Amino acid sequence: xxxxxxxxxxxxxxxxxxxxxxxxxxxxxxxxxxxxxxxxxxxxxxxxxxxxxxxxxxxxxxxxxxxxxxxxxxxxxxxxxxxxxxxxxxxxxxxxxxxxxxxxxxxxxxxxxxxxxxxxxxxxxxxxxxxxxxxxxxxxxxxxxxxxxxxxxxxxxxxxxxxxxxxxxxxxxxxxxxxxxxxxxxxxxxxxxxxxxxxxxxxxxxxxxxxxxxxxxxxxxxxxxxxxxxxxxxxxxxxxxxxxxxxxxxxxxxxxxxxxxxxxxxxxxxxxx
Amino acid sequence: xxxxxxxxxxxxxxxxxxxxxxxxxxxxxxxxxxxxxxxxxxxxxxxxxxxxxxxxxxxxxxxxxxxxxxxxxxxxxxxxxxxxxxxxxxxxxxxxxxxxxxxxxxxxxxxxxxxxxxxxxxxxxxxxxxxxxxxxxxxxxxxxxxxxxxxxxxxxxxxxxxxxxxxxxxxxxxxxxxxxxxxxxxxxxxxxxxxxxxxxxxxxxxxxxxxxxxxxxxxxxxxxxxxxxxxxxxxxxxxxxxxxxxxxxxxxxxxxxxxxxxxxxxxxxxxxxxxxxxxxxxxxxxxxxxxxxxxxxxxxxxxxxxxxxxxxxxxxxxxxxxxxxxxxxxxxxxxxxxxxxx
Numbered sequence: 001x002x003x004x005x006x007x008x009x010x011x012x013x014x015x016x017x018x019x020x021x022x023x024x025x026x027x028x029x030x031x032x033x034x035x036x037x038x039x040x041x042x043x044x045x046x047x048x049x050x051x052x053x054x055x056x057x058x059x060x061x062x063x064x065x066x067x068x069x070x071x072x073x074x075x076x077x078x079x080x081x082x083x084x085x086x087x088x089x090x091x092x093x094x095x096x097x098x099x100x101x102x103x104x105x106x107x108x109x110x111x112x113x114x115x116x117x118x119x120x121x122x123x124x125x126x127x128x129x130x131x132x133x134x135x136x137x138x139x140x141x142x143x144x145x146x147x148x149x150x151x152x153x154x155x156x157x158x159x160x161x162x163x164x165x166x167x168x169x170x171x172x173x174x175x176x177x178x179x180x181x182x183x184x185x186x187x188x189x190x191x192x193x194x195x196x197x198x199x200x201x202x203x204x205x206x207x208x209x210x211x212x213x214x215x216x217x218x219x220x221x222x223x224x225x226x227x228x229x230x231x232x233x234x235x236x237x238x239x240x241x242x243x244x245x246x247x248x249x250x251x252x253x254x255x256x257x258x259x260x261x262x263x264x265x266x267x268x269x270x271x272x273x
Numbered sequence: 274x275x276x277x278x279x280x281x282x283x284x285x286x287x288x289x290x291x292x293x294x295x296x297x298x299x300x301x302x303x304x305x306x307x308x309x310x311x312x313x314x315x316x317x318x319x320x321x322x323x324x325x326x327x328x329x330x331x332x333x334x335x336x337x338x339x340x341x342x343x344x345x346x347x348x349x350x351x352x353x354x355x356x357x358x359x360x361x362x363x364x365x366x367x368x369x370x371x372x373x374x375x376x377x378x379x380x381x382x383x384x385x386x387x388x389x390x391x392x393x394x395x396x397x398x399x400x401x402x403x404x405x406x407x408x409x410x411x412x413x414x415x416x417x418x419x420x421x422x423x424x425x426x427x428x429x430x431x432x433x434x435x436x437x438x439x440x441x442x443x444x445x446x447x448x449x450x451x452x453x454x455x456x457x458x459x460x461x462x463x464x465x466x467x468x469x470x471x472x473x474x475x476x477x478x479x480x481x482x483x484x485x486x487x488x489x490x491x492x493x494x495x496x497x498x499x500x501x502x503x504x505x506x507x508x509x510x511x512x513x514x515x516x517x518x519x520x521x522x523x524x525x526x527x528x529x530x531x532x533x534x535x536x537x538x539x540x541x542x543x544x545x546x547x548x549x550x551x552x553x554x555x556x557x558x559x560x561x562x563x564x565x566x567x568x569x570x571x572x573x574x575x576x577x578x579x580x581x582x583x584x585x586x587x588x589x590x591x592x593x594x595x596x597x598x599x600x601x602x603x604x605x606x607x608x609x610x611x612x613x614x615x
Contacts, residue, residue, distance in 0.1 A: 021406060021407065024403075024406055025403075028392070028395065028399065028403050031394070031395065031399070032392050032393075032394040032395055033394075035394040035395075035430070036394045099390075099392075102389075102390030102391075102393070103386065103388065103389035103390045104389075104390050104391060104392060106356065106386065106389060107384075107386065107389050107390070107391065107446075109356070110354060110355070110356070110379060110382075110384045110386070111379060111404060111407045111408075111450075112376050112379040112380045112407045112408055112409075112450070113407040114376065
């Protein structure tokens with residue numbers, strides 16, 4: 001029967017089949033993710049915990065250097081940025097290193113599932129987690145800390161979230177090359193992320209920070225993501241909430257992320273290590 | 274439901290689980306060779322791990338690659354599986370070049386790798402189901418669970434399985450796509466004797482169904498028990514190839530007849546025996562002969578006629594292990610590829 005089918009029809013049906021496979025694979029990835037409590041806590045509960053602690057500590061405070069905006073209008077988007085990085089970059093880098101070391105990537109390579117479909121499913125599963133993270137953080141920010149989600153700056157907010165997710169997800173896969181083994185993964189990842197968060201206006205505003213540090217932070221995507229989100233939440237922001245410079249930085253890092261990701265994926269799993 | 278239970282009960286008593294489970298080859302292929310390798314070479318930097326290896330594996334054959342660690346077995350298997358690129362030579366697996374990594378080849382090949390993990394947070398059933406989805410043809414999950422005897426562990430997460438149970442899961446995952454060719458890289462390492470026997474009977478039944486099995490092992494008894502043909506590797510080359518009973522001229526070598534002789538008898542009292550050599554050590558006699566049947570008959574007839582009480586009487590051919598150890602005796606301390614890779 002398949003002999004009658006034309007090659008193009010066959011390709012169509014196999015693409016449809018692969019898309020179905022991606023859907024199934026996302027379900028399995030999700031199931032595995034939520035079953036592993038340690039991972040869930042590390043990437044999901046952590047940022048939310050910081051939100052509650054910091055927001056409670058500085059309740060009712062205002063930031064004079066940012067035109068007297070409420071502290072929460074600055075901090076909630078900052079935590080949103082941190083949560084996004086934790087669920088994409090940190091989660092992806094650590095779990096990919098583990099899968100690589102345990103030989104799961106090698107095993108997957110030996111199955112008929114196309115490698116691109118497997119990567120798509122892993123990214124798809126990450127997007128589900130990012131979405132949940134974003135919704136919970138915003139719900140908590142709006143419900144408990146009086147942050148306002150404004151309709152006018154929503155386009156800028158969404159553009160920043162989408163580009164930020166793209167950059168940090170692809171970078172998370174690509175950075176696996178730098179991780180020598182799975183045990184080292186949390187250390188390497190935090191070494192890359194934590195110092196930058198302190199100069200990237202995640203925990204506190206850049207007030208009084210040396211210009212040199214701000215210039216360094218501006219090179220990296222963490223500040224661009226935090227700043228873009230904070231811009232959209234700032235009550236003084238006029239317009240659609242786009243911050244051109246932040247979006248440009250995130251776009252460049254997305255390109256770098258895709259490049260590094262492809263480089264990691266092209267390397268055969270059998271020969272390395 | 275009751276049908277399933279009786280099938281399972283039947284299975285426990287029967288020795289050929291696969292046939293009873295109705296496992297059949299759903300896709301057929303033209304007769305010919307499953308694997309064809311010609312002058313295969315693989316170098317890692319300066320070191321040549323595989324140095325010009327040629328062999329063929331017929332469809333439906335159980336072919337075993339035997340050799341000490343670092344002989345180049347895994348390099349060859351992983352080239353055939355598509356994980357590594359060869360440096361030189363030709364390789365065909367089911368008529369395709371494994372270096373191209375076609376999906377069609379991966380549909381028809383099942384792989385049990387050495388020490389290869391699975392998604393640890395999923396259960397046995399979920400994993401078999403998940404890997405099954407990747408294939409166009411697949412075996413039912415329950416059938417595979419029965420086959421590898423993981424009934425009691427079907428809802429256990431892979432993380433909680435012991436090494437031996439994980440190997441059984443490995444086998445189930447390799448068979449999930451109903452492959453024509455199965456690669457088993459040291460499939461029973463870490464098994465207890467019972468589990469090994471079980472795995473052997475499973476592998477045997479794969480062969481009964483016309484599936485080709487490519488096996489590597491360093492267990493002599495495994496090769497002896499399973500393989501139609503054995504290739505012995507050492508230092509990157511095949512040094513002997515043949516049926517296990519013929520390997521290295523094993524069938525042409527003299528058999529050994531051993532027994533003990535009561536002290537009032539001496540070697541000279543024995544009748545004329547067709548043999549290469551006979552010797553006495555204490556009370557133990559060793560006869561080396563190429564005519565084992567005639568020699569044994571002559572000795573036992575003489576013993577019965579003269580009422581001589583021979584003890585511990587045995588006739589043995591040199592074992593595969595004897596031949597193997599002789600063949601792979603190190604000539605020079607060669608540096609293995611694995612050492613260089615580290």
